[in-house]
Amino acid sequence: MTIRLPDAQGALRTYEPRQEPLAPHSGAPFSSRTVFSAAHVVADPFADVSPDSPAAVDWDATLAFRRHLWAHGLGVAEAMDTAQRGMGLDWAGAAELIRRSAAEAQAVGGRIACGVGTDQLAAGSLAEVRAAYEEQLAVVEESGAQAVLMASRALCAVASGPEDYLEVYGHLLRQAAEPVILHWLGPMFDPALEGYWGSGDLDAATDTFLEVISAHPDKVDGIKVSLLDAQREIDLRRRLPDGVRCYTGDDFNYPELIAGDEQGFSHALLGIFDPLGPLAAEAVRVLDTGDVAGFRELLDPTVELSRHLFQAPTRFYKTGVVFLAWLAGHQSHFTMVGGLQSARSLPHFARAYELADGLGLFPDPKLAEERMKNLLSLYGVNQ
Template sequence: MTLLLPDATGALRPYTPRTEPLAAAAQPVPLASRTVLAAAHVVADPYADVSPDSPAAVDWDTTLAFRRHLWAHGLGVAEAMDTAQRGMGLDWAGAAELIRRSAAEARAVGGRIACGVGTDQLAPGAAGDPAAVRAAYEEQLALVEGTGAQAILMASRALAAAARGPEDYLEVYGHLLRQASDPVILHWLGPMFDPALEGYWGSADLNAATDTFLEVIAAHPDKVDGVKISLLDAGREIALRRRLPQGVRCYTGDDFNYPELIAGDEHGFSHALLGIFDPLGPLAAEAVRILDTGDSKGFRALLDPTVELSRHLFQAPTRFYKTGVVLLAWLAGHQSHFTMVGGYQSARSLPHLARAYELADSLGLFPDPALAESRMASLLSLYGVAR
């Protein structure tokens, strides 16, 4: 059987799907050499009568089942992050419920979980007040720590709007770290993921911003488990990684260069907190298990071929990568539909989605290739592509 897939020019070309998946058995034993968290997506309720402006309607059973899938492969879950459409369809009320439910599920199955702490409950008019920003962070930090989950202090659009310079970042983050019960992960999300975060840490100059970021960490190294760097710049991440205080981990958030950053060099390596490990979960876990044996070449041989898919999903405008992630979850059989909270299933073109399917299929990511083929054919037919 073949599918007719549209390319970037709109022309149709035949593609013959593979018939065998890449075997990757679930192994719940934690990974040894690297700490790996997959930022997980949320599954929309396709039968809810909502508009793009409505609060998110979430299919909780399927959303939690996907997290159990990740834990079954030994991965940790990074919850209520941008992959879960935080700030792009999922508001704070929905994120809070997601955190509560996922943290309870993690306790039940013994899975590792870390949850995003932000300021997205603020009304637009309060975004210019640093005190209001700090209070919003405090509210969310208390909720996350109250569930027993690790906190990830996410970059805040409101703080980016309110801060007058580096000193405001030092004050807000210093306050939060002093009151955190346990070490947190600090998240630096670049503007390619969220344009509202331009100039974070008080400067559009990334060297100056890095100095402020490191100053925050140096003042409270006992309260920082690690840092997640999402700048899509491997050289900058490596340079920053080498400047971290002893004991503070670097979690790569670089969905363009993750194999080399996780493999590391003679000076060190990055752990991982990645949105691309949502669709790559079983394969990524298998690769890290190979790395656990000391076989860096085997790790790269398995993971390097996935980079083309990741770069495709995360191509500009990068913030819409979630659409491809959810498409692949549907094609892989993790959910019964291709709809997203906020209606973001429409955020990518059919040629983009078709190429995502082709790349994922070539990697053997679909447990049931025939199901993926059938579902992709149904999507193509909705756009008028005859089989």
């Protein structure tokens, strides 16, 4: 069987889908790396909502996908940008997601870390930013999950310089009950975060970031760096205090960063591990045996798909992630909160399908082919 797919120029070409998926093996928990997959939310397709309405979430399908990730040994990074925080999922929805997912994690013994931000606040003073962070931190800690202190649009807007970041983060770290993960999300993921840490100069911003960490190393489990700059992450990783982990958030260069070098390595907290979950888990188990070459052999071929999904405008990568979840059978529809399913083009979807199919990511290749053909037909492409 073949399928006709549009290319970037709008011409149709014939593609022959894969017949058999990969068959990743489950196994023991990871021993050499701590690995989180940031997870997407599944919208309720029957909710009568508009793009400006509060998110309507299909809780059963959303939690089922988290169980899928835990079953393969991955941790879940919850209520972060992959879950459309600030792009369809408001704080009320995120709080409910945190409570439900944390309870599910406790029920199945899964690892979970949840995003703490200030998205209930459009703008405000430094005191109001602190209070917003505190409200969210309390929700995460009460749920029993690890906290991820995410970058704040409101803080970026109100801060007058590095000293305001030092004050706010120092205040939060002093009161955190357990060590947290600090998340530096670059402007390619959220343009409103340009100049975070008080400077548009990344070297100066890095110095402020490290100053926050060095002042409270006992309260920082690790950092998640999402700047899509492998060398900058490596340089930052080498400057961390002992015991503070680096979790790569680089969806362009993750195999080499996780594999590491003679001076260290990165753990992982990645949105791309949402669609790559079983394959990523198998690769990390190979790495656990000390087989770096085998790890790279499995994971390196996935980079082309990741770079495609995360191409500019990078913040719309969530659309591709949910699209692949639909093709893989993890949800019954391709609808997103906030109507974000419209954020990528048909040629983009076609290439994502082709790359994912080539990697063997679809448990049922025939189902994926049928769903891709159904989508194509909506755009007037007859097979």
